[in-house]
Amino acid sequence: MCEIIVNDISELRSAAKKFLEYAGDTKIFAFYGEMGVGKTTFLKELCREMEVEDEITSPTFAIVNEYYSKKYGQIFHFDFYRIDDLREVYDMGFEEYLESGAYIFMEWSEKIDDILPDGITKVIITQDDKQVRTIKMEIN
Numbered sequence: 001m002c003e004i005i006v007n008d009i010s011e012l013r014s015a016a017k018k019f020l021e022y023a024g025d026t027k028i029f030a031f032y033g034e035m036g037v038g039k040t041t042f043l044k045e046l047c048r049e050m051e052v053e054d055e056i057t058s059p060t061f062a063i064v065n066e067y068y069s070k071k072y073g074q075i076f077h078f079d080f081y082r083i084d085d086l087r088e089v090y091d092m093g094f095e096e097y098l099e100s101g102a103y104i105f106m107e108w109s110e111k112i113d114d115i116l117p118d119g120i121t122k123v124i125i126t127q128d129d130k131q132v133r134t135i136k137m138e139i140n
Helices: 009-023 039-049 086-091 094-098 109-115
Strands: 002-006 028-032 064-069 073-079 103-107 121-127 133-139
Touching: 002 009, 009 039, 009 133, 028 039, 028 109, 039 073, 039 103, 086 094, 086 109, 103 109
Parallel strands: 028 103, 028 121, 073 103
Antiparallel strands: 002 133, 064 073, 121 133
16 A cells, blocks of 8 residues: 655645556556545646646546546546446446556546456545645555
8 A cells, every 4th residue: 555645735746756656557546535635636636747738627527538648648537426327337338448458547436336347446535634635545
């Protein structure tokens, strides 16, 4: 397990760098955390660290955004917040995304826990009352 402490938003870039170093060859990440804890903000910084040149936005309404990095290749950013039925996930071809070999970052993963495959990396972001964030990564 890896644990990264972020005391201030200015530390997000270095946190993203540490995250990628620890992740190694891992490509599928399921993010967990309360609303407003900074999942999307951290993912934006992570994509910047991965040298994504596209505009990085929350896929809350689109459910998935696709980015490209010359260094890392294709990146899919999912936000399952609006998912009410797992059939929606199957209908969008989620299994094909998982098998694509691309990097996959998923927010609100708890909504689809029942269909997540074994071997994905769980990332739990918490925040204390002083706004200090902890990013825990568990590579399975």
